[in-house]
Amino acid sequence: MKSVRLPLGLLGLALLTACAGEYPQSSISPTTDFADTIHGLYVTIFWWTMLILTGVWIVLAYILVKFRERPDSPKPKQIHGHLGMEIAWTIGPALIVVAIAIPTIQAVFATQEVPEESLVVEVIGHQYWWEFRYPENGGLVTANELHIPMGTPVSLRIHSDDVIHSFWVPQLGGKRDANPLRQVPEGQDLKYNWIHFTAQETGTFMGQCAEFCGDSHSLMGIRVIVETQEEFDAWLGDLAAGHPQTVTQSQALNATTEGLPAPTAPALAQEETGQEEAPPAEDPGTVEGRNLFLANCSACHAINGVSEAGVIAPNLTLLGRRSSIAAGLLENNVDNLVRWIGDPQSVKPGALMPGLEYQGGRPPVVWPAFNLTPDQVRTVANYLYSLR
Numbered sequence: 001m002k003s004v005r006l007p008l009g010l011l012g013l014a015l016l017t018a019c020a021g022e023y024p025q026s027s028i029s030p031t032t033d034f035a036d037t038i039h040g041l042y043v044t045i046f047w048w049t050m051l052i053l054t055g056v057w058i059v060l061a062y063i064l065v066k067f068r069e070r071p072d073s074p075k076p077k078q079i080h081g082h083l084g085m086e087i088a089w090t091i092g093p094a095l096i097v098v099a100i101a102i103p104t105i106q107a108v109f110a111t112q113e114v115p116e117e118s119l120v121v122e123v124i125g126h127q128y129w130w131e132f133r134y135p136e137n138g139g140l141v142t143a144n145e146l147h148i149p150m151g152t153p154v155s156l157r158i159h160s161d162d163v164i165h166s167f168w169v170p171q172l173g174g175k176r177d178a179n180p181l182r183q184v185p186e187g188q189d190l191k192y193n194w195i196h197f198t199a200q201e202t203g204t205f206m207g208q209c210a211e212f213c214g215d216s217h218s219l220m221g222i223r224v225i226v227e228t229q230e231e232f233d234a235w236l237g238d239l240a241a242g243h244p245q246t247v248t249q250s251q252a253l254n255a256t257t258e259g260l261p262a263p264t265a266p267a268l269a270q271e272e273t274g275q276e277e278a279p280p281a282e283d284p285g286t287v288e289g290r291n292l293f294l295a296n297c298s299a300c301h302a303i304n305g306v307s308e309a310g311v312i313a314p315n316l317t318l319l320g321r322r323s324s325i326a327a328g329l330l331e332n333n334v335d336n337l338v339r340w341i342g343d344p345q346s347v348k349p350g351a352l353m354p355g356l357e358y359q360g361g362r363p364p365v366v367w368p369a370f371n372l373t374p375d376q377v378r379t380v381a382n383y384l385y386s387l388r
């Protein structure tokens, strides 16, 4: 039995390495200048290490063969202490450490360099989700899926709303702790952590909270969507526009029966021939979903154009466009939204959102369990999924 264990083990190992596929959180496929710098350092050191390893192996092989024991070999010469060799094996490693330290320190400074002009995005860690704010773009806010333009320097200004998290998207570079902001003496700046980089490729890049922050730390993912400047600008515009209620003509006519001045015939005619197209009639499900949202969810969540009061939970504007919900945990679809809204804590232990069975939030802001029927949950889910 014993004799087959080693070959079998080696075969297993070979098969495992053959499974190498696409690793979305790999740090050895950089897509920004920052990640390139770190990767360059890694590759340089790797090849020097290989050179040293090869040298050691050659010397080892030579010694093994040359000084192997033969039946008639005499007792080898006995040596006690050798000053030359001791100096050599002290200076050798010291030189290697210096050789590694020089490019490392250069890389540290290179990646800390503040770009002259950059798009500042505020990254805020929460248990267990990420908030992204665009202070230079009217303070627009989104959650869990960060959009940035390709080719423009981006400066992430990172902090936390509760405990320490760490923002890490390996292909973009990083990682940086998201620390709770402390009060600082007057005249001093708040102590943010920063990452500056310029994305060189469009695509979706995955990341992960990299500092243990509680029950669902491992379920606190990050997606970064790098897009062209035009796509990014369009997305920002859509985010700003949000999802305002569109008043339909029948609703407008209903309103007149409630004591509002009735539009005169010419006014109506003008409306019909006006340049602006009448907004499409709103689906009754949308209206009901929005009302359920306003009654049950808007204390914590905001949707631009609907209600912007809720700031302690992810902003849900354009939610239907997102590829995932709950910080990358579930694929975004109506069934998963239903599952999440009914029982978030079964999906994500410790999630600070109420469900149908229990209260939620973070003390002192605690919200009662939802008083919703399963049909109503589906109506809200459909409504959220329609926000595109």
Ligand SMILES: [Cu+2]
Binding pocket: 164, 165, 166, 209, 210, 211, 212, 213, 214, 216, 217, 218, 220
């Ligand atoms: Cu975490």
